[in-house]
Amino acid sequence: MFKYFISLQWKAFVRSSSFGKSLGLKILMGFLVLYFSVAFLFLGLGLYPLLKEFYPEEEPLHMVNQFLLLWFFLELVVRFMIQTLPVISIKPLMATPIPKRKVVDYVLVKSLFSFFNFLPLLVILPFGIFTIYKSEFSPWAVLGWMVAVFSLDLCVNYANFLLKKYFADNLKALLPYLGVALALWLLEYFGIWSITEAFASGFDFIVENPLFSLIPVFMLLSLYLWNRKVLESRFYLDESIRGKVQEANTRDFNWTRKFGDIAPFLQLDLKMIWRNKRPRTIIFMSVILLGYGLIFYPQETYQSMPSIFVFVGIFMTGIFMINFGQFIPSWDSTYFSMMMAQNIPLKKYLSSKAGLMTFSVVVLAILTTPYLYFGWKILVINFCCALFNIGVNIPVLLYAGSFNRKRIDLEKSAFMNYQGTGATQWLVALPLMIVPVLIFWGVSSFLGFQAGAGVLSGLGVMGILLRPHLMNLVEQAYVKSKYAMINGFKQTGE
């Protein structure tokens, strides 16, 4: 049965109309995978000798145990950002005589073969083998430790899906857990009780009593079963079939009238964002990520590297633009043929999208002004980044949109609806953030801060002045790929 599912997935991948695009991205991903594998392997090989060299009197295994909790926590954060649950289109399978449990098991087991689970092995195995040979721990003790650590890694794997599936719909349910985490952190911070210490001594205990490594294995099993229960309970087409019809929200966004003839499209986009779960999360994300600066600005080490702040500035002022822009025109994919047959000049359609993104950059730039607290330079950089986003990145994103062929089902319920998101999404966004950093770094390291900021904002202003011309180019690209888009957007499923 599993073999059958695998062949279905392969066909879905090869036969989809965005095959060319995703293949290119997949090759790029392949390089990244190689890079990270090598990096982790070196970490695994070097960890024991390095720790021994720098801290000769400490036992490396105990030191590693001190950092395990932090490691798992970071791993969860990273996985939450970029790892996606493997998807399988369930609708055609629902009425077939395949037991639900089999499909769910397939999805869950498949997730075990994720690259994210492979990476820690590259560290755990070499480090464990070094420990067996170099220290006086018994092989059984180290083996138990390795089993325990790897099981917890896989627990993180499943915890991530629970977070995504279970809590994504119900953020309030997450609050108590966040509260507990915060409390633990505070206890640790004020030196009252340290969870890291407790966690570390737990692992030291496992090393002494290898049989207790079965506890993480049991945790893994129970998380698996929990995941299975959650997924099985969602194994329905749509909550709406069970009679849950949303009361329509009839906000009209009349203030958009000020924007003249693009107003109807602006209104439509705002309604689209506000009334559909998928795009709505972008808004929440934009607001949350405004706090991104807090991670960088207070750090002493970054003060001499304003290029980093350019990255932060582009990110904070452009996060909505990046997330919304790279799926233009896929947001409208479910009714794209109507948009193309209706009395809508393509240019107006595109300029309303550009208008919406510009508006978002302006609003986010204004919201970042409190960072003035960390120095006027940061404010200057953020405003320059906003200008660059408006002038350069928006036309670039719109142009890139003309290569979009992939449908987004806004109306699909959250179950297994992570179309297009994941690591690939960030890869597309990377150049948008890296290029301005490089420009700023190049100019400012020769001519100083003012020149760097000047060039960034100058490019932005130039882009704004040239926008009518740039939009003409973008429009031509859309005219050319219009038929391919219409065809691609008709393909449902992954």
Added chain:
Amino acid sequence: MALNKQESRSMITVTNLSKVYNGTTVLDVPHLEIPKGQSFGLVGNNGAGKTTFFSLLLDLIQPTTGSIFNNEITVSQSEAWKPFTASFIDETFLIGYLTPEEYFNFIGELRGQNKADVASFLKGFEDFFNGEILGRRKYLRDLSKGNQKKVGIVAALIGNPEVIILDEPFANLDPTTQIRLKNLIREITENAEVTVLISSHDLIHVTEVCQRIVVLDRGEVVKDIKTSEATLRELEQFFSGEEVEDEKENIL
């Protein structure tokens, strides 16, 4: 009806039109003219090329050869036909997260009608909607298939378009609505300014509302009939296969 005009002008002209997918010809129409004000019916089995023809007419797909002129505008080269052409092909023409009112207003706005115009226009459709569409505070995606179809059809009529294209308008509708829709289309076509193009699998409906019926078979026009008393019988014979054999011989 068209008599009071001088020799009725051609609204839609098709020349050498063909569409080939991977070596298979799905549509091949050397010449077809639809005069202004005609109600034009397109019938044919699945795969006959009806939807392909309408998609070409709306420039949703590219013709392999030839072109379509809508009021003398080449549809694949200019967008100038869009202001006077309205259509409803399938549910992908609806915007699921809008309420029916919002959708009508959006379409109205694209066609130069303000909210008051749209509201007074919708007044005329209260019977047609049967109280299930307006004022229900529901999104289009939560309406039944039939009700969605009603919204799409009515939206295609907003703003006095000169060409109206409806693909399978009778499918999925309940009997009452089918009868109302027939009356509606007849009313529209009484106005000699509006050209209506309809495709259908239902021979009875299409003979009742269309002045002219064209039968497509595997992408080719095999019959072009001016509707009369005998038309339904003729079509039924054709589709039951009784007449098909020698008919085909004539063509090949």
